Amino acid sequence: MLYIYLTVVKHNSFYSFLLLNTFLAYIPLEVAFHMNxxxxxxxxxxxxxxxxxxxPNAPYVLTDLFHLARFNPYDPQTGLMTMNLHMWLAFINLVASALACSLLGNWSIDYVTDTxxxxxxxxxxxxxFLIVVILLVISSIGIYIGRFLRLHTAYLFINPKWVTDEILSMWTPRMLIFVIFMFIIQFIIWVAMTLYRHGLNKYETDCQK
Structure with missing residues (x-):
């Protein structure tokens, strides 16, 4: 977060929202550390x-990648990518934040499920497996709420009635399809991380024999 502040917020960049989003994504990780x-x-x-x-704030950061659309990375004359360092810095910040938040969030969902x-x-x-699937579905709904209803978690404590009304009226076929999309990407990440952990555990077990 200090890195994001120094490279983005301090320069009044459009991508200053990354600081808040990354902080919100870190909260569930910190909470998980205190659970047993x-x-x-x-x-x-x-x-x-x-x-x-x-x-949901952790995988939500993946949707921030769409903000890269604000840049036009191609030279209109040559059709090649331009060496715009501000653009590449924004790319690095967005991708790094999305990867870190989604992967660390993935760890927390496995850890909480274990507890x-x-x-x-x-x-x-x-x-x-069943608990993870349920939590991923809930998370996907949370991503929709944050991205399209623009409701931060804090609003639950500030104006719970308004939040409840918004949530009750949000259910549409398009919303459900979006939730499925978000579930798929989270599930793929979870499967990949699970396979990696199992492979690593098997390797460590073989080394101890």
């Missing part, structure tokens, strides 16, 4: 609710 299966039920429930409310399984005594892989 041995906590009192009330404390765990409170942390889980906070995590769930803020988690839920341990608390419920449901340690089978199928339960892990």
């Amino acid at each position: 299966e041995k906590q009192p039920k009330a404390l765990y429930a409170l942390l889980f609710i906070v995590w769930l409310l803020f988690y 839920l399984q341990k608390r419920w005594g449901k340690k089978q892989p199928l339960w892990h």
Whole structure:
């Protein structure tokens, strides 16, 4: 976040929103660090609710990549990409933020799912898969709310009635299709990270033999 401040916000760039979005995406990661299966039920429930409310901010940053459309990277005369360093800096900032937030958020969703399984005594892989799918669907709905209704998580505490009314009236076929799209990309990231972790664990196990 300090890097984003120094390279974007300090220069009054259009991409100053990255600082807030990255900070919001970091909150569920920080909350996850404080969660474990041995906590009192009330404390765990409170942390889980906070995590769930803020988690969609992590994959939400992926949608910020569309802001790259503000740039025209091609020279109109040659048709080749231009060496516009401001454009490339914005590209790096957007992609780095999107990757970091989505990957670290992916870790938190797996970790939180593990704690839920341990608390419920449901340690089978199928339960892990089902819980992750449910959380990804909720997250996808949250992305829609943030991107198109422009509702930040903080609004839930500032004006909950207005937020509730907006959410109840948002359900349309197009909205559901968007939710499916967001679920697909999150699910692909989760599968890729899961395969990577399993491969890494297998490698470490083989090395210990």
